[in-house]
Amino acid sequence: MGSVIVGLVLAGIVGLAVRSMVKDKKNGKSIQCGGECKNCGGRCH
Secondary structure, eight states: OHHHHHHHHHHHHHHHHHHHHHHHHHTTOOTTTTTOTTTTTTTTO
């Protein structure tokens, strides 16, 4: 029973992380450099 609960918690955390990455990508932020192209040499765009 404990492993099922831990698995559900981990699945929830992964789901939130993926949702955050998709949201950032839709807002034009790059996953690799966080959308601050001045810090990554302009490779974002």
